[in-house]
Structures are given as structure tokens and as C-alpha cells.
Amino acid sequence: MSIPEVYKKWFLKLLLGPGDTMTFRKYRDEPLDPEGVDNLYIHVPYCRNKCPYCPYFKELYNEQQAGFFGDSLLREIELHTGWLKGKEIQSLYVGGGTPTLLNSHLIPAIDRLRQLCTLHNVAIETTPTEINNRVTGELAVMGCNLISLGVQDFNPKYLDFLGRKYTVSDVYRAIDKLEQLNFHNFNIDLIFAMPGQTMKELDQTLQIAIDTGAHQLTLYPLFTFPYSVIGKSQELSHVVMPDGKTRKQMYYHIMDTLTAKGYKQVSVWSFLKGNALKYSSVTRDKYLGLGPSAGTYTGKQFLFNTFNIKEYLAMTMRGQIPGSYIMDVSPRLERLFWIYWRLYETGISLNAYRMRFGSDFMDDYGKWVRLILRLGYACRTDDHIMLTKKGIHRIHLMQNHFALEYINRIWTACTMETPPEEISLSALH
Numbered sequence: 406m407s408i409p410e411v412y413k414k415w416f417l418k419l420l421l422g423p424g425d426t427m428t429f430r431k432y433r434d435e436p437l438d439p440e441g442v443d444n445l446y447i448h449v450p451y452c453r454n455k456c457p458y459c460p461y462f463k464e465l466y467n468e469q470q471a472g473f474f475g476d477s478l479l480r481e482i483e484l485h486t487g488w489l490k491g492k493e494i495q496s497l498y499v500g501g502g503t504p505t506l507l508n509s510h511l512i513p514a515i516d517r518l519r520q521l522c523t524l525h526n527v528a529i530e531t532t533p534t535e536i537n538n539r540v541t542g543e544l545a546v547m548g549c550n551l552i553s554l555g556v557q558d559f560n561p562k563y564l565d566f567l568g569r570k571y572t573v574s575d576v577y578r579a580i581d582k583l584e585q586l587n588f589h590n591f592n593i594d595l596i597f598a599m600p601g602q603t604m605k606e607l608d609q610t611l612q613i614a615i616d617t618g619a620h621q622l623t624l625y626p627l628f629t630f631p632y633s634v635i636g637k638s639q640e641l642s643h644v645v646m647p648d649g650k651t652r653k654q655m656y657y658h659i660m661d662t663l664t665a666k667g668y669k670q671v672s673v674w675s676f677l678k679g680n681a682l683k684y685s686s687v688t689r690d691k692y693l694g695l696g697p698s699a700g701t702y703t704g705k706q707f708l709f710n711t712f713n714i715k716e717y718l719a720m721t722m723r724g725q726i727p728g729s730y731i732m733d734v735s736p737r738l739e740r741l742f743w744i745y746w747r748l749y750e751t752g753i754s755l756n757a758y759r760m761r762f763g764s765d766f767m768d769d770y771g772k773w774v775r776l777i778l779r780l781g782y783a784c785r786t787d788d789h790i791m792l793t794k795k796g797i798h799r800i801h802l803m804q805n806h807f808a809l810e811y812i813n814r815i816w817t818a819c820t821m822e823t824p825p826e827e828i829s830l831s832a833l834h
């Protein structure tokens with residue numbers, strides 16, 4: 406049995422109990438149950454150019470379309486005023502796409518949210534070519550206190566391979582400007598394990614990234630979706646990716662280098678320096694997603710908004726939640742999703758589990774924990790089950806295998822001309 410097959414069987418056995426299904430059905434105006442939701446996400450689906458490797462939902466930027474999107478976003482917020490009023494929202498994450506392209510439309514949306522509720526943190530993604538005095542002024546008006554800059558590499562050869570339309574000098578200019586704004590977290594995204602990339606080249610990029618003084622470095626291996634509609638649109642089918650052994654060596658090198666420099670690993674991909682606030686794009690517990698393709702997770706339901714901008718505009722105009730697929734989440738799956746994201750953050754606090762679910766983690770999952778401890782994938786401290794280096798690498802493989810398979814399946818179905826009635830995630834091939 407190949408290693409991925411072992412993981413699949415092990416993971417599914419852990420994941421699915423009797424009666425649990427992981428099936429998305431077409432969304433038909435069902436009410437959401439936002440009790441306990443205290444995070445927001447806005448997806449801004451526009452970029453100035455489409456990078457060939459990028460699977461995220463986006464269209465080419467067009468000023469008129471952007472204006473329509475801004476109006477629809479305000480309409481979508483109005484659909485949720487009932488429960489947003491007076492709420493404490495821990496974080497608003499604005500992702501994309503390239504959200505800073507639409508700052509002038511995001512300002513009224515964030516103003517409206519601030520009239521309705523308290524926003525404790527506002528995080529946004531951007532890209533080096535977008536950073537100028539106007540944009541940094543707008544970020545200050547929006548009250549963004551966390552930012553992520555998609556640098557991808559400091560080596561012109563790989564910027565070129567990734568189809569990025571800027572030079573290394575542009576990157577330095579953007580970093581200098583952002584560093585003047587005193588964000589609570591300034592994160593830099595990099596991509597590694599690219600075809601032909603050597604350890605020396607990876608190390609050079611890593612050292613430059615460390616020298617920038619950014620609070621956090623996030624390093625993703627280049628993901629490809631070769632077997633999907635998305636994969637075909639990625640234009641990467643002709644490239645030969647590094648093998649698993651090289652990828653593991655690179656990953657261990659990143660972990661060793663950054664921990665030796667005093668960074669703390671705060672997720673499978675991210676490393677944080679000092680006491681800065683953590684920047685995270687995916688690990689919030691319950692969240693409401695706004696904008697095309699945005700996901701919403703209430704703990705009881707998982708909803709994806711439509712991946713069609715025209716449909717998004719039309720549905721919000723009619724006063725409808727612009728949902729496309731919804732899945733009911735059983736209490737067992739709710740726990741497993743929570744555990745999955747804590748493992749993604751490299752460890753589980755037993756106390757946090759007790760606070761969230763009212764039971765003891767070891768009573769609920771002791772059998773699995775003891776197995777993982779015996780295999781050397783984790784170690785136990787008083788309150789924590791912490792993954793070891795070997796365990797983090799396993800999670801990285803699982804993340805790669807399952808997340809890509811799930812994301813691929815949902816995103817492929819959502820972008821089909823005739824989307825299916827149901828998308829089943831439990832029937833893995």
C-alpha cells in the first residue's frame with residue numbers, strides 16, 4: 406500500500422463515524438446559524454494579472470466591475486446586520502485576489518462593519534506592485550493592523566518562473582514602505598520546492614527574508630492541481646516538480662534555519678518572531694465569509710458563496726445570501742475540524758479543547774493520542790499535545806493530500822458550467 410493510501414484509510418477512519426457525511430448540497434436560501442461566529446472574511450476576487458500557479462478565485466481587475474462588487478459587498482453586509490449588531494469581532498481577514506486593488510471600495514464596507522460591531526483586528530493581503538503612498542494611506546484609514554505581502558521569492562529567476570510582474574527592487578521598495586506603518590504583524594509569503602530550485606537558492610532567499618525584519622515568514626511549497634479543471638488553468642502541467650525527498654529536505658531546512666534564528670513555528674507553514682501578534686489566513690474557529698467564493702463556518706454549517714461574480718451581484722441585489730453549496734456539520738465533525746486546525750497550528754491545548762467542547766480531550770481521543778505519542782509524532786506537556794518535527798511533516802503531507810483533494814473537488818465543481826447537485830468529500834478516490 407502506498408503511503409498516501411495508508412494516510413487516507415487512517416484519516417478517514419478517524420474522521421468519519423456512523424451517520425457522518427461530508428456532502429455539500431446546493432444552497433437554497435436556508436437560514437444560517439451564526440451563534441458564536443466572531444470572525445469575518447472578505448474575498449476580493451480581482452488581480453491585475455493571473456499568476457499561472459494560483460488556484461484562488463479571481464478575475465482580471467476592471468474598474469467598473471470593481472465598483473459593482475463594492476456595492477454588492479455593502480448589500481451582503483446588510484443581509485447580516487441582525488446578528489452583527491453589537492458583536493465583538495476578533496478578526497476581519499481581507500483576502501483574495503489582491504484586495505488592496507479595491508481599497509476605495511473596502512473603506513465604506515469596513516466603515517459599515519465598524520458602525521455595526523467592534524472589529525479588534527483587520528488583516529489584509531497585498532502584493533509588491535500595489536504598495537505606494539496612496540495605498541498605505543488607505544490601509545491606515547481602514548485600520549489594518551496586520552498585513553501579508555506576497556513576495557514569493559527574492560530570486561529573479563523564480564519570480565519569472567512564477568509569472569510575477571515585478572523586480573527584486575520593487576519588493577524592497579514595498580517592504581520599506583510597509584515597515585514604516587508599524588503593523589502588529591508584517592508577514593511575508595514565500596514559495597519553495599519549485600522545479601529546479603536548489604537548497605542553496607532556497608537558503609539565499611531565506612536569509613534575505615530574515616534580514617528584512619518581517620515579523621513572520623510563511624513558506625508554502627508550490628501546490629499544483631494537475632488533475633483538475635483548476636490544474637489545467639494553472640498552466641503548470643509541463644513542469645517537473647521536486648520529489649518528496651527533496652521537498653522534505655527543504656522543509657526541514659526551513660524549520661531548522663528559522664527556529665535557530667529564534668522564530669517560533671506557529672503553523673505548518675508560518676514562523677513568528679518575538680511577541681508579535683500571529684498572522685493567520687485560515688485557522689479561525691467560526692467565521693462568516695463575504696464576497697464570491699468565500700467560505701462560512703458556523704460550527705454547524707459550512708457554506709461556500711457562489712464562484713460566479715455575475716451571480717454574486719444578482720443574488721445580493723435580490724437580497725439573497727449568495728451561497729452555492731452548504732454542508733451540515735455533525736458535532737463529531739465539528740470537533741474533528743477544530744482538532745485539524747489546531748494540529749495545523751502544531752499543537753492542541755487540552756484546556757482550550759475543554760473550554761470549546763466541555764469534555765476532556767484525552768477521554769474523547771486518548772486512543773489516537775497514545776498512538777501518535779508512541780510513533781514519535783507528538784509529545785505531551787501538562788496542558789498541550791505538541792507535534793514533533795516528524796509530526797509536523799506528517800501534517801504537512803496530510804494537508805497537502807487532503808486539503809488539496811477537498812479544495813480541488815469543491816472548487817472544480819463550483820466552477821463547472823452545470824454544477825452538480827451534490828459534492829461528496831467522503832468518497833475519496
Ligand SMILES: C[S@@+](CC[C@H](N)C(=O)[O-])C[C@H]1O[C@@H](n2cnc3c(N)ncnc32)[C@H](O)[C@@H]1O
Nearest residue numbers: 458459501502530531532555594625626627628
Ligand atoms: C491569494 S495569494 C494573496 C497575495 C497576493 N495576491 C499575491 O499574490 O501577492 C496568497 C498566497 O498564496 C500563495 N499561493 C498561491 N498559489 C499558490 C500555490 N499554487 N502554491 C503555493 N502557494 C501559493 C502565495 O504565497 C500567495 O502569497
Ligand code: SF4
Nearest residue numbers: 452455456459501502
Ligand atoms: S497569486 Fe496573488 S496576484 Fe497572483 S493570481 Fe493569485 S491572488 Fe492574484
